[in-house]
Structures are given as structure tokens and as C-alpha cells.
Amino acid sequence: MAKRFDIQRMPGFKTVAAVTFVLLYMPIFLLVIYSFNAGTSIAIWEGFSWRWYVSAWDNQQVQEATVRSLIIAFWASAISTTLAVLAALATTRTPKFKGQSAVFAMINQPLMVPEIVTAVALLIFFAMIKVATGYTGLLYLIIAHTAFCIPFAYLPIRARLTGMDLALEQAAADLYAPPFRVFTRITLPQLWPGILAGAMLAFVISLDDVVITEFVKSAGQDTLPTYMLGQLRRVVTPEVNAISTVLLGISVTMVVAFTALSKLKT
Amino acid sequence: MADTSLPANATEKRAARVRWLLLAPALLVLLFAASGPLLITLVYSMLTPGDYGGVIWQPSADAWFNVVLQRDIFDDTLSWSDAHLSIFWRSVKLSLMTTVGCIIFGFPTAYFIATRPKKQRDLWMLLIIIPFWTNILIRTFAVVELIRNEGTINTVLMWSGIIDAPIQMLFTEFSILVGMIYVYLPLMVLPLYASMERLDFSLVEAGYDLYATRMKVLRRIILPLVKPGVVAGSILVFVPSLGAYVTPRVMGGGNQLMIGNLIELQFGQGRNWPLGAALSITLLAIVMVALMVYVRTAGSEEPKHG
Numbered sequence: 001m002a003k004r005f006d007i008q009r010m011p012g013f014k015t016v017a018a019v020t021f022v023l024l025y026m027p028i029f030l031l032v033i034y035s036f037n038a039g040t041s042i043a044i045w046e047g048f049s050w051r052w053y054v055s056a057w058d059n060q061q062v063q064e065a066t067v068r069s070l071i072i073a074f075w076a077s078a079i080s081t082t083l084a085v086l087a088a089l090a091t092t093r094t095p096k097f098k099g100q101s102a103v104f105a106m107i108n109q110p111l112m113v114p115e116i117v118t119a120v121a122l123l124i125f126f127a128m129i130k131v132a133t134g135y136t137g138l139l140y141l142i143i144a145h146t147a148f149c150i151p152f153a154y155l156p157i158r159a160r161l162t163g164m165d166l167a168l169e170q171a172a173a174d175l176y177a178p179p180f181r182v183f184t185r186i187t188l189p190q191l192w193p194g195i196l197a198g199a200m201l202a203f204v205i206s207l208d209d210v211v212i213t214e215f216v217k218s219a220g221q222d223t224l225p226t227y228m229l230g231q232l233r234r235v236v237t238p239e240v241n242a243i244s245t246v247l248l249g250i251s252v253t254m255v256v257a258f259t260a261l262s263k264l265k266t
Numbered sequence: 267m268a269d270t271s272l273p274a275n276a277t278e279k280r281a282a283r284v285r286w287l288l289l290a291p292a293l294l295v296l297l298f299a300a301s302g303p304l305l306i307t308l309v310y311s312m313l314t315p316g317d318y319g320g321v322i323w324q325p326s327a328d329a330w331f332n333v334v335l336q337r338d339i340f341d342d343t344l345s346w347s348d349a350h351l352s353i354f355w356r357s358v359k360l361s362l363m364t365t366v367g368c369i370i371f372g373f374p375t376a377y378f379i380a381t382r383p384k385k386q387r388d389l390w391m392l393l394i395i396i397p398f399w400t401n402i403l404i405r406t407f408a409v410v411e412l413i414r415n416e417g418t419i420n421t422v423l424m425w426s427g428i429i430d431a432p433i434q435m436l437f438t439e440f441s442i443l444v445g446m447i448y449v450y451l452p453l454m455v456l457p458l459y460a461s462m463e464r465l466d467f468s469l470v471e472a473g474y475d476l477y478a479t480r481m482k483v484l485r486r487i488i489l490p491l492v493k494p495g496v497v498a499g500s501i502l503v504f505v506p507s508l509g510a511y512v513t514p515r516v517m518g519g520g521n522q523l524m525i526g527n528l529i530e531l532q533f534g535q536g537r538n539w540p541l542g543a544a545l546s547i548t549l550l551a552i553v554m555v556a557l558m559v560y561v562r563t564a565g566s567e568e569p570k571h572g
Contacts, residue, residue, distance in 0.1 A: 007471050008381040017378035020371045024397055027408035030418055042411050043421040083292035090288035109300050114509025114553055116526040117546045121303035124310055147299035150292055208401040211511050225403050232516055244404040251400045
């Protein structure tokens with residue numbers, strides 16, 4: 001029998017796709033593998049060891065940068081998610097209102113404007129405030145991260161809210177439940193997968209940020225990514241691989257959990 | 267709803283007040299740490315640079331002149347600033363090449379995923395999305411480890427005796443290109459896949475029934491139908507490539523600057539904040555033009571099927 005003619009087949013496409021997937025993952029796999037290298041090289045394998053994880057763990061700069069990264073990511077994701085919930089409640093399921101496109105433009109600004117431009121703008125603005133107030137603490141980084149996390153938290157929450165059934169809320173309102181009660185008892189329980197997804201996305205985005213942090217941070221305020229960026233100028237040991245692997249693990253876990261959460265039925 | 271007793275006008279007013287109250291906190295933070303600073307940057311681009319960074323509050327158009335021009339220090343004549351123009355040219359060139367590279371790898375990949383059985387597609391897409399959400403620095407660094415002189419590729423080639431001395435790949439335009447294609451590829455695959463998934467294969471079948479070759483089907487049927495995805499992907503790749511900072515910094519090693527690095531330089535060694543501000547606004551303007559072109563094309567090129 002003649003081979004069936006497959007209308008979807010395109011010669012060579014499968015090969016290119018296979019090459020793409022290999023190229024996409026090979027560097028990451030090598031990075032992870034060499035984090036377990038017993039030697040000091042990132043290219044010559046000298047046996048398995050945990051030494052670089054131990055050395056990263058014992059490195060005081062890494063410890064401080066990790067704590068700082070986590071503090072910033074925690075506050076930035078918590079605040080941005082809260083603000084995003086409020087903003088999503090205000091902008092979904094209402095008829096088109098005056099100033100709507102301006103509001104959307106503002107919320108999406110961090111996605112449209114190149115990161116380096118935002119970074120420079122924040123450097124200029126915060127330098128003015130630093131001179132005026134003398135305050136040089138972590139708040140600048142937390143506010144900067146909060147701002148660029150807002151659209152990432154807003155999008156999944158808004159998507160969830162749009163997909164929700166209005167009937168339950170209407171029924172509650174018809175039964176004279178005050179608006180706040182409707183929100184806490186009806187809307188919030190249905191909305192939580194969206195909120196959690198938004199918060200996780202914001203957390204990962206904040207944890208991974210390099211450019212804005214690099215420009216906004218004061219002296220001695222390295223986060224893990226900016227610490228790594230500084231290290232890349234020197235001779236690189238697998239310690240950087242070990243830190244990368246841990247960060248990678250966090251991101252992958254979050255993304256898989258995020259995908260699972262977004263799939264939950266409304 | 268609950269306030270039907272109120273006149274319609276008052277209800278509307280109340281709803282508007284509640285809406286803006288709910289929006290206020292988010293908008294305030296964005297005004298403080300996104301939109302506001304951008305306006306201040308615009309103001310800074312029209313001031314005089316201070317001696318140790320910062321600005322002197324004296325209006326000056328020098329920064330905008332210096333974006334593309336330079337004044338001779340001896341006879342005050344103006345000429346094109348070759349250094350800046352070559353950096354602009356490199357940025358545009360590498361961003362276009364990155365976009366083309368991402369299409370070359372991304373198009374067949376998206377097509378491959380879109381033609382898998384429905385249940386498998388999400389899994390394949392997850393494989394594209396995971397790198398997208400991992401740290402850009404880590405991904406860049408992973409490529410660096412591969413192509414540096416002491417890296418995996420050179421080590422393997424030298425060990426196998428194919429070459430005697432390592433090939434210098436890092437710190438060249440080529441390495442920036444490789445790094446950017448690697449980093450931005452998911453941004454191309456996502457919209458491409460979205461438009462290919464809705465591809466109506468009965469049209470492809472009709473093409474074959476009329477004795478079209480595979481090449482002809484690809485060019486005359488598939489490509490026109492997925493064009494919105496190609497345009498969206500190109501914009502999504504081109505825009506961040508143009509403003510790239512991390513990849514050229516790590517891959518270019520300080521010799522191969524792109525606009526992002528030129529901007530940073532003005533706030534570091536250059537100590538010319540107004541010029542840095544003017545360059546930032548220029549970059550922003552280019553990006554906005556690209557986005558506007560996209561909105562226009564996307565508006566007029568609605569997919570004609572489905």
C-alpha cells in the first residue's frame with residue numbers, strides 16, 4: 001500500500017524543531033551538570049561533588065544577596081498583587097469608562113518601555129530623592145520592583161475575573177449582601193487561583209530582575225542576579241553555576257505551578 | 267442590583283468613584299516608579315551635565331545634539347558622531363538579525379508543535395515557556411560557558427584534535443547575536459504557535475488537491491494565514507533586542523556596545539546624564555514607532571480564516 005500523504009508534513013521542519021529544542025536545553029543542562037563538578041573548571045569534568053553548593057552557602061555575600069532578593073521579591077509580589085486585585089476589580093466587567101485607555105497604558109507601561117529606559121529614569125528620579133531625604137534603604141528597590149510587577153500580577157487576575165460567572169454575585173447582592181461581603185464570600189474564593197498565579201509570576205519576575213536592580217541599588221545592596229553579574233567579570237567558578245541552578249529550580253517550580261493554576265476551571 | 271432605589275445618574279457617579287478609588291493605589295505606584303520618572307528623564311535630557319554626574323539646572327540642547335552629532339573641540343564645527351552612529355547601526359543590525367534568526371528556528375518549531383496531537387501540544391509549549399521565565403542572566407551565562415575560550419565547545423574541539431587553539435567566539439558581534447537569539451526565541455514561538463494552532467488544514471488540503479507543491483502550499487497558503495503571528499513575534503523579539511543590556515554586556519565584553527550599554531556608559535564613566543537621558547528617550551521613541559507600525563499592521567491584517 002502506498003504511504004498515506006500527510007498534508008501537515010513539511011520537509012525539514014521536524015529536524016529544525018529537534019535542533020531548536022536541543023539548542024534550547026543543552027546550555028542549561030550543561031550549566032546544571034557543571035554545578036556538581038569537583039574541579040574548578042566549568043568545562044572539564046572532574047567528578048561529582050557538592051562543594052560549590054557548600055561554598056555558595058558559606059559565602060557571606062551570597063547569603064546577604066539571597067536574603068535581600070527574597071525580601072524584595074516577597075514585598076514586591078505581595079504589594080503588586082494586592083494593587084492588581086483592586087485594579088482588576090475596577091477595570092473588568094464595567095462598561096468602557098472615561099480614561100480607560102490611559103489607565104491600561106499606565107498599567108502596561110513596564111511591559112512596553114525598554115527595561116534600560118525605566119532603569120535610567122528610576123536612577124535619575126531616586127537620585128533626586130536620595131539627595132533630598134538622605135534615605136538610601138531597600139524601599140527604593142521594593143517600590144521599583146512593585147511597579148514593574150503590577151502588569152504581571154494584573155494579567156492573570158484580570159483573565160480569571162473575566163472568566164467568572166456573574167450570577168452568584170448577583171444572587172448574593174439580590175439577597176442584600178453588602179458589596180464587601182459579596183467580595184469576601186463570593187468573589188474572592190473564586191478568584192484565588194488567579195491571585196496566586198499573579199503573585200507567583202510577580203515573585204519570579206522580581207527575583208530574576210537584573211537591569212532595573214543594577215541601576216536602582218545603592219552601594220552594598222546586591223541582589224542575587226546583580227551579584228552574579230558582578231562575578232561574571234572575574235574568573236568564573238562553578239559556584240555561579242550552583243547559584244544559577246538553585247534560582248533555575250525556583251523558576252521552573254513556579255512556572256509549572258503557575259501553568260497548573262491557570263488551568264483550574266473557573 | 268442593590269442601589270436601584272437611587273436615580274441612575276447617582277448610581278453611575280458612585281460606581282465611577284469606587285472605580286477610581288480601587289485604581290488609585292496601583293496608579294500612584296506606577297506614577298511614582300514608572301511614568302513620573304520617565305517625564306523627569308525627558309526634562310533631564312534638556313539640562314546641562316554636572317561635573318561629577320547629575321545635572322546643573324540650566325537648559326541646554328547639547329545632549330540632543332550629541333545623540334548623533336559631535337562638536338569639534340578645536341574649531342567648533344559639527345560633524346556626525348561616528349561612535350554613536352556605529353553603535354546605533356550595530357543595535358539595529360543585530361536586532362534585525364536576531365529577529366530573522368528567531369524566525370528561522372522558531373517558525374518550524376511552532377509549526378511542529380501546532381501539528382502535534384492536541385494533548386501533547388501543551389507539554390511542548392511548556393518546554394518553550396520554561397526558558398522564557400528563567401533568569402535572562404542565567405541563560406546568557408549558560409551560552410557563555412558553551413562558547414568561551416575555555417568553554418565546552420572549544421574544549422571538545424581541542425580534545426578531539428580538530429583545532430589546536432581555541433576559536434575566539436565570545437566578545438564578538440557573533441556571540442551577542444547567538445546570545446540574543448537564544449534568549450528571545452520563546453518570544454517568537456509563542457505568537458507563532460498561537461496563530462498556527464488555529465490554522466485550518468482543509469485549506470492546505472485544498473491546495474494539494476489542486477496539485478500545489480509543498481513549497482507552494484507553504485508560501486501561498488500557510489504563510490499568508492500565519493502572517494499576524496510572524497509580525498507579532500518579530501515585534502516581540504525586535505523591541506527587547508534593541509534595548510538589550512545584559513546580553514551585549516556579558517557577551518560583548520565591553521568592546522561591542524549596543525544602545526543599552528551606551529546609555530549606561532553616560533551614567534558611569536561618561537558622567538553625562540543629560541546625554542544618557544536623551545539617548546534613552548531616543549530608544550523609547552524608536553520602540554514606540556515599531557509598536558505603532560505593529561498595531562497598524564495587526565489591525566489591517568486580521569486573519570481571514572476561522
